[in-house]
Amino acid sequence: MSNLSFPRPRQSEVGERLRTEVREFLDDFDWRGDPHAASAFGGFDPEFSEALGARGWIGMGFPKSYGGGGYGLVERYAVLEELLAARAPISAHSVADRQSGQLLLRFGSERQREEILPGIAAGKSYxxxxxxxxxxxxxxxxxxxxxxxxxxxxxxNGAKIWTTNAHRSHYMILLCRTSPSSQERHAGLSQFLVDMKTPGIVCRPIVNIAGVEDFNEVHLQDAFLPDEALIGVEGDGWKQVTSELAFERSGPERFLSHLSVLEEFVRVLKSQPSAVGTRALGRLVAHLVTLRRMSRSVATMIADGQDAALHAALVKDLGTCFEQEIPEILRLALQAEPDPHAADSYRAALAYVVLNAPSCTIRGGTKEVLRSIVAKGLGLR
Structure with a gap:
């Protein structure tokens, strides 16, 4: 059986200084976010994204030659954590910043990097x-x-589903089959950089239970992609996409999506103290602190060039469980019915979380698949 350990997260004086700068920026910038947003990214606001880009807080790990800030991933983690905690509206650029840009930086051609990365860093390319x-x-x-x-x-030709913000994005990183499947299921896959204005691409919105239209089903019918759209090496798509998923699965968005309802719960608990409520809060905070430690450890591993796919899958699975248990634990600890239209901010925040918690399973992979990855990585299957 393989050993599984999470190294000590790297400390960064620059990252801690950036935390202060981000908080000051959020206090001064006239931004509008949903205070109870259950989304991990708080809202879609191009103006806000461009303001972050102007500060060098998007594409922080990109070299300066591509418009990046020249920071490390540990410093980026500090900035992202502050933005998520404030429910800042970073949905427009979040995917590009978190993983698409990193994928192109690692596997893309020089032409792709020169054409695409500066736009991501500026907060103008989604x-x-x-x-x-x-x-x-x-x-x-x-x-x-x-x-x-x-x-x-x-x-x-084909279709993709649960494609967040496809109707508002400029590009897609597409995983598809370029050669017939063989006994090796992971062979024959490739990735492409796709301009969403390409003829033959149609986005069909999927409205979720919360009434939000962010998911899409994307259909591609005889969509022509030029040779230079291929990312990396033909047939290496599986290796490339698993490295990309390490970025998607391990960040602070995997445990901070529902922070607003915890904050509201603390506010109510102060005026209505109870032993049940105190135990519930202690349990959730303990889980939150542990997940944060593990997530920061994965960020350090990725920054050091280590393979963090197994660790990221574990963080994502535990993060999903944590975020889906929050509404269940809080509803048992405090008698308050969720209502998205309630004047009481706790009941409104709880309603957002109840309606959005099911989507945590979709983002970044289902529990069953993640646990299969972990079991295989540990030599248990």
Whole structure:
């Protein structure tokens, strides 16, 4: 059985200084966010994204030659954590900043990096993720979207689902099959940089239970992608996408999505103290602190160039469990019915969380797939 350990997170004086700067920026900038937003990213606000880009707080790990801040991933983590804690509206640029830019930096061609990374760093280029498919879900090895080689490029046919902000994104990182499947399920997959204005691409919105239209089903019918759209090496898509998922699965958005309802719970508990409420809060805070420690450890591993896919999957699974147990624990600890239209801010925040908690399972992979990854990594299967 493999050993699994989470190294001590790296401390950064620069990161702690940036925390103060971010808090001052949020106090001074006239931004509008939903104070009870259950989304991990607080809202879609292009003006806010561009303001962050102007401060060098997007693409922080990019080299300065590509418009980045020249910081490390540990410093980026500090900035992101502050933004998430404030429910700042960073949804527009979040995917590009978190993983798409990092993928292009690692596997993209020089042309792709020069053309795309500066726009991401400026907060003006938005990305969506073309991984999950209808009837496949988190089983990425079973994708059926196919890219067929033609003169000068590829013709793509297939569909993607749960594609957040696809209707507002400029680009998609698309995972599809470029050669027939073999006994090795992970073989024959490739990634492409897709301009969302490409003819043959249609986005169909999916309205979630909370009434929010951020998910999409994306259909590609004879969509032509030029040769230079290929990211990395043809057939290396599985290796590339698993490295990308380490960024998606391990960040602070995996345990801070529902921080607003915890803050509201503390406010109510101060005026209505109870032993049950105190125990519930202690349990949740203990889980929160532990997840934060693990998440920061993964950020350190990635910054050091280590393979953190297994660790990231574990953080994502535990984070999903934590965020989905929050409304259940709080409802038992305090007699208050959730109501999104309530004047009471606690009941409104609780309603947002109850309606959005199911989506935590979709983001970054289902529990079943994540636990399969962990079991395989530990030599248990």
């Amino acid at each position: 990305f969506c993720i073309g991984m999950s498919e209808p009837d496949s879900g988190s089983d990425l090895a079973s994708v059926r979207t196919r890219a067929t080689k033609v003169d000068g490029g590829w013709l793509v």
